[in-house]
Amino acid sequence: MIVTTHADMSLHSLTIHEARDGIVRGEFTATALLEAVLGRIEALDGKVKAYLSVTADAARAQAARVDEARGRGEPLGPLAGVPIALKDIFCTKGVRTTCGSRILENFVPPYNATVVERLAEAGAVLVGKTNMDEFAMGSSCENSAFGPTRNPWDLERVPGGSSGGSAAAVAAGECLGALGTDTGGSVRQPAANCGVVGMKPTYGRVSRYGVVAFASSLDQVGPLTKDVTDCAILLRAIAGHDPRDSTSIPEAVPDYEASLREGLSDLTIGLPREYFGEGTDPEVLAAVRGAAESLQSMGAKTREVSLATTPYAVAAYYLIAPAEASSNLARYDGVKYGYRTAEAVDLLDMYVRTRSEGFGAEVKRRIMLGTYALSSGYYDAYYRKATSVRSLIRREFEESFRECDVLLTPVAPTAAFRIGEKIDDPLTMYMSDVFTIPVNLAGIPGLSLPCGFTREGLPIGLQILARPLAEGTILRVAHAYEQAHEWHRRRPEPA
């Protein structure tokens, strides 16, 4: 075993912008930073279980390249030497990509996702692949075929899902930032549960090429970071048009970091009353209302608005997303990649056994639901009806953005729940995403950031939404809030 020396064990607690500046100024090396993060993983991940694989050797080689480039005086990328974790849904060339499923347990992609290439070009050091609900279907990380990730704030609680491993890794200092995906809240809800910043950009803002598909009209890649500035930096690095994803938006990517400090005096913040009703923990409501007052005191105007279709979003989503999933997951048939059953008498038998043995309970449930919603006789009543409701939801958001620049809501009705608490009741689990799902249906951007803690010491998340491509406005509001508060500086010490 190689014993590392001179690794400053507190470097893991830096933000991306602090680390970037420190490396550029020569205060520490990318290698020292990486060793601090690897040390943190070794010390904590046995408890937190955020990672499915840690690519220490490749990471050390990447960090050494950054240090050599700096030694030669070469220009460094915007993420040079920054240790980043990837949800195990992103294809990584030569590195196992499981998507949290037995059916992809031994899948080693022969190519990289576009976002992986972009991170590498920016100089990032890829530390490893993080745990997730199988095929991103879940709100707790309990649906991983490889066991649950635990919340670093309370190891008996869930980190949220589906990007729970990424959120937990950022919160615990097991990386400096991470990527996740968000189909119905899978970046924002775990960010809220773990007390970090998470963003779902506008649908199409970030390329989905090389991202294992769940529900293609809803899936979007997003960053998870320790603060808002880091979110701006990471988003800029991954956003932009990609010829390999024809749904990616051909619109220039602004310098989000540069516009963080533009102030709030010209902004109107809407508070949609349907997001502040019964069924949400009073502590969560108080924290979110407190955040609205805080932003008002900084010069923003606030007004109440109504999004009357909100109570219908979960029902529409749980027809649309499973319908798309049932089609996307038809590809796992044991032919080209992934698990194949050991015993099959013929081709059809091979398909059926492979899928039945390879998929977990929640994935099967959603495939069943989606297949039913698309099947002859039920298509109009379920799938078509749900897509019409989707149109109404989108329209209502558009109308609210004629009066408001951003909307402020809770991320989830409660802080992190206990492991096992909802696993046997799918519908109750689905309700964890009641405030995040409408955002995916409408395709608009949304961000989650810490806005307080419960009496039990669990982080509470604030959600900020804006019109398509207005990520810069969201980040500006989030940054102003963050500057006036200390929530984001609190870090858990899992024990």
Next chain:
Amino acid sequence: MSKITREEVLHVANLARLALSEDEVDRYARQLDDILTYADKLNELDTAGAEPMAHVIPLETAFREDRTTPSLEVDESLSNAPDRSGNFFKVPKII
């Protein structure tokens, strides 16, 4: 009344190429029934004036020049195949 019967569960499982145990059939019948009953909520909304929306951004066919570009080598494409024969994916007999 149940929205979905055991027979329908078995029919859908067949369409989805899934084999379910007796336990799973019962469990999915109950859980899918709960979810579909909840989905009935959508009928409270008048969607007469709403076009079904499968996608949030207007999708236009993305054209490109018709020329060859680098792609995966055959061996790379087959590198994850559960079974292969020469340059082909190998599967159990079909008929």
